[in-house]
Amino acid sequence: MIKKAEGGRRHLDKRLVAPIVITAFLIVYFLIFAGLCFVLPMPLWAKWTGLIVPMALIGVSLFVLVERIKEVRSGEEDDLSQY
Numbered sequence: 001m002i003k004k005a006e007g008g009r010r011h012l013d014k015r016l017v018a019p020i021v022i023t024a025f026l027i028v029y030f031l032i033f034a035g036l037c038f039v040l041p042m043p044l045w046a047k048w049t050g051l052i053v054p055m056a057l058i059g060v061s062l063f064v065l066v067e068r069i070k071e072v073r074s075g076e077e078d079d080l081s082q083y
Contacts, residue, residue, distance in 0.1 A: 013072060015072050016068070016069060016072055019065055019068045019069075020065065023061050023062065023064075023065045026057070026058070026061045027058050027061065027062075030054035030055070030057055030058050030061075031054070031058075033050065033054050034050060034051050034054040034055065036050075037049075037050025037051060038050070038051070
């Protein structure tokens with residue numbers, strides 16, 4: 001994931017930049033959505049649904065990101081070769 005470059009500086013593996021950025025945007029989007037569900041006037045069941053669903057999607061997004069990081073670290077570039 002993070003490798004040492006020449007001169008002892010560290011840099012992030014280029015293959016991980018896109019998944020990390022996309023996951024960060026998704027998490028921010030889901031948090032804003034969940035926050036708006038509690039600010040806007042709506043029934044209590046809708047507020048709880050608006051909180052639970054985005055939190056579950058955040059969990060799934062983080063799980064997929066961790067799996068992608070494991071794939072890159074193991075050298076498995078093309079996961080289609082498993083099928």
